[in-house]
Amino acid sequence: MSDVIPMPVGPAGGHVRLGSNAGQSMTRRDGIAKVTGTATYAADNRPDRLLHAVYASASIARGRVTFLDTAAAEAHPGVVMVMTPANRPPLAIHPDEKVGMFGQKIEALQDDGVRYAGQPIALVVAETLEAAAEGARLLAPRYEALPPRIDIDAQPRFEAETVGFGFPAAHAVGDLEAGLAAAARVVERDYVTPAQYHNALEPHAIVAEWQGDRLIIDTPNQAIVMMRGVFAAYFDMPEENLLLRSPYLGGGFGSKAAVWGPQLLVILAAKALGRPVKLALRRDQMFGPVSHRGATRQKLRLGLDAEGRLTALEHRAAAVGSSFENFFEPAGRASENLYATPAMAMSHEGIRIDTGTPGAMRAPGEASGSAALESVMDEAAFELGLDPLEFRLRNYAETDPATGNPFSSKALRECYAQGAARFGWAGRPLQPRQMRDAAGLLTGWGMGTAIFPAPMFQATARAVLRADGSAVVETAAADMGQGAWTSLAQIAADGLGIDVSRLEFRSGSSDLPDAGVAGGSGHTATAGSALFNAGADAVAKLAELATKDPASPLFGAGNAAVVARDGRLMLADDESRGEAYEDILARAGLDLIEGHGKGVRGEAEAQSRAMFSHGAVFAEVKVDPDLGQVRVSRLVGAFAAGRIINPKLADSQLKGGMIWGIGFALQEEAIHDPRTGRPVNADLAGYHVPVNADVPHVEAITVHEDDPFVNTLGVKGVGEIGITGTVGAIANAVWHATGVRVRRFPIHPEDLIG
Numbered sequence: 112m113s114d115v116i117p118m119p120v121g122p123a124g125g126h127v128r129l130g131s132n133a134g135q136s137m138t139r140r141d142g143i144a145k146v147t148g149t150a151t152y153a154a155d156n157r158p159d160r161l162l163h164a165v166y167a168s169a170s171i172a173r174g175r176v177t178f179l180d181t182a183a184a185e186a187h188p189g190v191v192m193v194m195t196p197a198n199r200p201p202l203a204i205h206p207d208e209k210v211g212m213f214g215q216k217i218e219a220l221q222d223d224g225v226r227y228a229g230q231p232i233a234l235v236v237a238e239t240l241e242a243a244a245e246g247a248r249l250l251a252p253r254y255e256a257l258p259p260r261i262d263i264d265a266q267p268r269f270e271a272e273t274v275g276f277g278f279p280a281a282h283a284v285g286d287l288e289a290g291l292a293a294a295a296r297v298v299e300r301d302y303v304t305p306a307q308y309h310n311a312l313e314p315h316a317i318v319a320e321w322q323g324d325r326l327i328i329d330t331p332n333q334a335i336v337m338m339r340g341v342f343a344a345y346f347d348m349p350e351e352n353l354l355l356r357s358p359y360l361g362g363g364f365g366s367k368a369a370v371w372g373p374q375l376l377v378i379l380a381a382k383a384l385g386r387p388v389k390l391a392l393r394r395d396q397m398f399g400p401v402s403h404r405g406a407t408r409q410k411l412r413l414g415l416d417a418e419g420r421l422t423a424l425e426h427r428a429a430a431v432g433s434s435f436e437n438f439f440e441p442a443g444r445a446s447e448n449l450y451a452t453p454a455m456a457m458s459h460e461g462i463r464i465d466t467g468t469p470g471a472m473r474a475p476g477e478a479s480g481s482a483a484l485e486s487v488m489d490e491a492a493f494e495l496g497l498d499p500l501e502f503r504l505r506n507y508a509e510t511d512p513a514t515g516n517p518f519s520s521k522a523l524r525e526c527y528a529q530g531a532a533r534f535g536w537a538g539r540p541l542q543p544r545q546m547r548d549a550a551g552l553l554t555g556w557g558m559g560t561a562i563f564p565a566p567m568f569q570a571t572a573r574a575v576l577r578a579d580g581s582a583v584v585e586t587a588a589a590d591m592g593q594g595a596w597t598s599l600a601q602i603a604a605d606g607l608g609i610d611v612s613r614l615e616f617r618s619g620s621s622d623l624p625d626a627g628v629a630g631g632s633g634h635t636a637t638a639g640s641a642l643f644n645a646g647a648d649a650v651a652k653l654a655e656l657a658t659k660d661p662a663s664p665l666f667g668a669g670n671a672a673v674v675a676r677d678g679r680l681m682l683a684d685d686e687s688r689g690e691a692y693e694d695i696l697a698r699a700g701l702d703l704i705e706g707h708g709k710g711v712r713g714e715a716e717a718q719s720r721a722m723f724s725h726g727a728v729f730a731e732v733k734v735d736p737d738l739g740q741v742r743v744s745r746l747v748g749a750f751a752a753g754r755i756i757n758p759k760l761a762d763s764q765l766k767g768g769m770i771w772g773i774g775f776a777l778q779e780e781a782i783h784d785p786r787t788g789r790p791v792n793a794d795l796a797g798y799h800v801p802v803n804a805d806v807p808h809v810e811a812i813t814v815h816e817d818d819p820f821v822n823t824l825g826v827k828g829v830g831e832i833g834i835t836g837t838v839g840a841i842a843n844a845v846w847h848a849t850g851v852r853v854r855r856f857p858i859h860p861e862d863l864i865g
């Protein structure tokens with residue numbers, strides 16, 4: 112896993128290679144700052160003369176606001192502004208227009224309409240947080256309410272044009288009907304997944320301050336430079352006049368790769384009042400204007416021949432959007448690239464309800480789609496009398512089923528083998544309800560396959576070698592807790608050929624080069640490539656100086672004959688001949704040398720290879736036969752995700768995804784009151800996510816995988832794949848324990864008894 116692979120000669124000359132710093136299990140460089148409280152999150156900022164904002168949320172899900180007691184709110188001591196649709200200063204772009212690639216309609220007091228419960232309907236700004244909260248309470252809104260359309264199954268369905276952020280809603284390969292007709296057996300099942308809310312530990316927050324024409328905002332964000340552009344567009348200001356700082360995020364999961372209405376209102380208030388304004392969402396406000404994972408209804412149909420090979424795979428998903436905006440969980444896409452089949456068809460329908468618009472939430476589409484796919488695969492294996500792992504091996508895809516293209520790399524077979532061995536899968540009884548533990552709990556084993564794309568976006572970076580041999584690198588990366596500050600620094604140090612202890616890593620601010628989005632599990636690959644290339648560019652310039660300088664021991668060496676490591680340039684075939692960076696810079700009379708790099712995938716690679724991380728997840732559950740209570744007693748995942756930059760952090764990401772899988776399978780679900788349309792469990796007491804007691808034993812194995820195509824670093828990604836596979840594995844284990852097949856997530860105790 113940590114052996115050095117040679118770097119191909121890149122645009123910068125190829126003196127450096129990955130492997131001195133990358134591959135080490137470094138501890139998070141921001142860890143001490145975080146646990147000692149010195150890390151400054153957005154809401155920790157307290158500029159002078161700070162004002163506090165609280166917004167009032169709609170308590171109806173559909174209709175309009177007919178009255179707000181603004182006079183009472185304004186009269187409250189300390190309140191300095193009450194912003195409503197009647198007096199909200201103009202924005203340069205209407206909130207119902209979309210800005211940028213990931214743009215959605217948002218809610219920024221554009222009118223008196225209410226389109227979901229929890230929508231902001233007024234903003235109160237005051238000298239203290241308490242006064243703002245009391246002012247918001249005094250507004251005592253009255254409404255003209257219409258019956259909320261909240262029952263998903265009662266609403267009409269329509270053909271979705273696109274899913275997710277503009278993906279095609281339908282895709283077919285081969286002749287589905289012919290494949291089904293040729294099948295010896297057809298397995299058809301329906302699955303249900305709920306609405307889930309990101310619930311990052313750090314709620315969305317902003318501190319906005321205008322300094323003349325300049326705007327400074329502290330707000331957690333996963334796509335810092337791109338979102339600076341979006342913020343600037345709403346205020347019709349030059350991007351360079353806007354500074355967005357986001358050094359730390361307490362989780363993002365997709366909901367912080369965007370601009371939301373409440374942030375715009377705070378910026379407007381700060382401008383109108385000429386003072387900085389802060390807003391931090393309350394936990395219940397996280398269930399409204401800041402997106403969520405939309406619910407799905409999924410139908411899967413498998414055609415199978417007598418040997419248990421797929422003749423057809425059909426995945427029809429219905430996904431919930433809001434009444435006013437299209438973001439449909441692209442669940443069907445999860446079936447496109449995993450199992451070999453001569454015919455497949457995926458399509459999506461939309462359903463509109465009176466809720467906030469769904470959006471990207473960790474493994475958007477893949478999580479819900481994989482839950483259904485891995486469940487139906489398990490059901491089919493049982494019908495065929497096959498071990499679920501054997502069944503998956505019979506349907507192993509040697510090339511991408513969606514395109515026929517070769518995979519850039521695919522060590523899924525090794526994942527199956529290593530995961531099964533570690534878990535002790537062999538000898539699992541095929542029939543359910545065969546195993547009990549010493550305490551009499553029903554025990555079951557299930558498995559699922561994990562798959563997630565390995566995308567690259569676009570990033571740029573700058574690297575500066577200093578006269579003393581230390582270096583600084585700059586890119587506006589986002590560390591939402593996944594460890595970017597550490598793993599990206601390791602890559603950057605290798606790009607510069609220095610030890611990471613000599614590296615200053617600047618990120619998290621929009622005045623740095625664009626690092627793209629921390630999302631799609633592509634940040635390490637994308638921003639990492641930019642950083643590596645920037646370092647390599649600086650080193651190439653240094654090598655140029657040395658090899659042309661008669662005073663250098665490297666004088667006359669060909670460019671390709673020189674390698675860089677530990678702050679020295681050396682002859683590749685005689686490392687004793689070389690010199691330190693400091694010496695080269697000193698002789699040249701330079702204070703520094705600067706390099707630039709980009710991270711982007713070549714068109715040719717993108718089109719000719721299918722690029723995915725893979726994995727296999729094995730679950731053991733214990734079910735109380737009387738109470739139906741489910742405990743996941745063991746989870747083992749084996750994942751192949753290309754080169755692992757930091758095994759400790761990758762382990763943490765993979766386990767985090769698997770733990771999210773526990774939540775998806777057994778806990779997470781937003782429940783809306785059908786009478787009011789309000790979420791009734793909009794807090795962490797009622798909206799359950801796994802806690803330590805729910806997670807007794809989780810293991811993540813990383814399987815060696817060299818990928819010469821995915822990017823020059825060989826890096827895929829580990830941020831999201833852990834959820835996929837895991838949900839199905841747990842559901843399958845619950846069935847194996849109890850003999851009860853639950854096709855509605857999350858699985859409730861009452862589903863298993865009675």
Ligand code: MOS
Nearest residue numbers: 364365473630631
């Ligand atoms: Mo994301 S859903 O932040 O990749």
